[in-house]
Amino acid sequence: MTNSTSFYCRSSINQSAGRSWSPVPWRNAPWVRDELAWTRTVGKRGLGGLCSIGLLASVGLTTGLWALSSLADTPSANVPSRPLVQSLPSTTTSEMPVPFANWLSNFAVRAGAAGITEQTLNSALADLQPNQQLLDLDRRQSEYNQTFFAYLHNNVSERRIQRGRKLMALHADLLAGLERRYAVPGQVLIALWGMESDFGGNTGNYALFRSLATLAHAGRRRAFFEQQLLAALQIIDQGSSTPAGLRGSWAGAMGQLQFMPTTYLDYAVDGDDDGRADIWGNPADALASGAHYLWSVGWQPDLRWGWEVRLPNGFDFYQARLSNELPLSHWHSIGVTNADGRYLPSANRKGSILLPAGKDGPAFLVTSNFHVLTDWNRSLHYALTVAHLSDRLAGGDPLQSGPPANDQRLARRDVMAMQRDLDTLGYAVGAADGMVGFQTRHAVREYQRDQGLPADAYPTPTLIARIAADARPNSLAAARLPANSSAPSPAGDPGIASLQQDLLKLGFDPGRPDGLLGPKTRAALQAYQQRMGLPVTGEPSSELVARINADARAK
Template sequence: MLPRLVLRTTLPLLLAVPALLHAGDDFQRCVATLGDQAREAGLSESAIEAALADITPLERVISSDRRQPEFVQTFWTYLDQRVTDRRVERGRALLDEHQDLLWRIHADYGVRPQYLLALWGMETNFGGYFGDVPVIDALATLACDTRRSAFFRTQVVEAIRIIDEGHMDRDGMVGSWAGAMGHTQFMPSTFTAYAVDYDGSGRIDLWNSLPDAFASSANYLRALGWRDGHRWGREVILPEGFDYALAAPEARRSVAAWRELGVQRTDGRLVPDSEIEAELLLPGGYRGPAFLVYDNFRKIMRWNASTSYALAVGILADRIAGTGDLKTRPAEPPEAMRIEAVKRLQETLNALGYEAGPVDGQPGRQTRKAVRAFQQDAGLPADGHPSPRVLQAAEARTGD
């Protein structure tokens, strides 16, 4: 899971823990229905009993699920915390150590070593921390909550399937508070669909077998449609007077078309004359950096639906493979917006007719589209990036 900056006290979170955690009978009735669901899926009684006996609801899981950060983390803060020189050096050393295994997996699955190492580094710091939460207890806690019950009920059943098939017992199934497991943090449903016994031990072990963990990750990416020999994307330089409104999903076009608009590689040459489709991203706004991202980038986002995460994986993979750091870095880091400020911006844009979507403090695609439209009308750089400057301009417009 993605760590977030948290500055609020946890007391309100503990007060918000659902009544089910304080009403043992209700929780046990819910657990009984999970057992019934597992039986309907054809799982053995012994595995169901081993998984669900004496199960305990975990208040810290609900607290983590409810936790809200005070600030929206900027791209630069996110990147600098995760793609560090130390992590890059460690990744290169591990590439050298495991190169025979990794290139063999590449031959079998078509995913190059640097991407597997980058995912490994991002998910568990190269196996340094898997999480310390009993997975079955965490999943049952979330399954018996009301917020995402259907999803986590499925995860409970698939976790029991892992036990039933002999891959791991309940005590060894430890992971994140949301139930992600092993070196590359597979959810149970991903495990049962894509994990492989690459070391030939007779069981799949994503905690203790690097061959299984690497090959399972490669198998998952291949199933998502990973294209071997294609990049995830690249940092680019935009020409003077560029229309920043083109940094939008609907403006996706061929690399050749971006070339015609004067988009350059970081060495000053125009981007290739290629028909590969690419989208322009400005994760930190018009001051940079800028990226053209390709189809493999979207596959990384299927792993974790965060633009910053997918960019960090791609950049870390490139650096492990030997490239340098990003070329564009603003002289002053962009100011982080408070969640409450983003909510005010969403509310204001909605009032002005820009359809920013739910007032939830999350600057998602719909909010960015509304920001971009407002910026165009207000004569601001239309990069779709929420900022204090945009909020100030929008609130001024409501007073006109």
């Protein structure tokens, strides 16, 4: 669609009314309207922060938007004032990057023109060399490479729960004061602290300027990281830290709550009145800054993030999407209850149903405060894990629902193939990046709905194979469909024929090498898997085909 709507970005200029917005026209993409109508996917860390240091060079000051296709409207917010920095002129990001030294020299000139002092430029950028390891890390983020339950179990351990409860008691007075001022419960702040840096124990040891410069030069989001690099220079300019003191994650997140540099400039506050917003070594400042951030982007008082719920029989899974925000009374009227069967609160609030592990996993009913957590980090896994950890810190129970049967992590290459196939079939996913994000979930849900499948937006290996069969009917990938799938196996697939010949060479009988994935070929695959001590599935995965081919060539 080519129609435009108005999305909004927080202005960097504090208004006395407290809530300031600047309209920016943006593409009215259906997946944005559907999946992100109430969620800012430009998170504090995942795609980093807030659009306060923008790319509107014609404006010259940072009152603009970092234009990203995943951006959407969010609840209005109180915005702090801060010193303004001129935006850098935008640079082309679609071309191959120039040599690092050339790019750095050019950036230094532009940063100087934007107001950064020569002393800061010399101290921060002299002798910088790129860190190539970061480019691989930039393309492989754990929020998308693990199942929901693997991610949850890795981050909500008994050790973390007990440690968090002790810290809640230790900082009880501070947390109570922050809740009075910002309305954010202490357990939410402690949960974020635990998730971001293990309560200050792991704030990252990458040299910040080297990380940001590497990613600004050749990363996936060069314009964004240029603005983070500019903001880091301003932090030095204003005396908040030194170049050597700015260390953090590989992606440039800093301190005990892992703020991006732009987020620090916008939201860091002095929590103990010592005259400095020290998010690196002072828990009071870090927690106060986190509370200030959440309040500023819309945290509502006296409202839970949500609940684990039980869905009624016959529930339409297409209704389970973040943008489908309906009154709690509606969900109650169709039979949605708390996970223990109790009725939902009757407050005049709205909520959405989420299925992070598909129709066979747990279900959650989330409120507007959950959307605030997705502003902090755009990953649904992350936001749900923080939310659940906060409940456990406050004495809540573990989840009542477990993972679905055969829950398994998806290989990035398989997700990329699925994304390309969905695009071939007319379901827009954006870039095929191997990450199951909001746009990919939307495309999967629409495909499922059109095919008459439960539309839970959860890609499984079987679903990926079915999509491949529709998009590439003569491909080996399409032949990975299980025997009980309703989609037909393709006839005469050369890849299957080659696999059958390899099996024959190894002494397994798949029948005539006709390119058909029939019962005899599946039985031969199972026999091979059994002999090799592999899981017996009869499915020609790419790994299994490669192994059989290698064995056949070695024979």
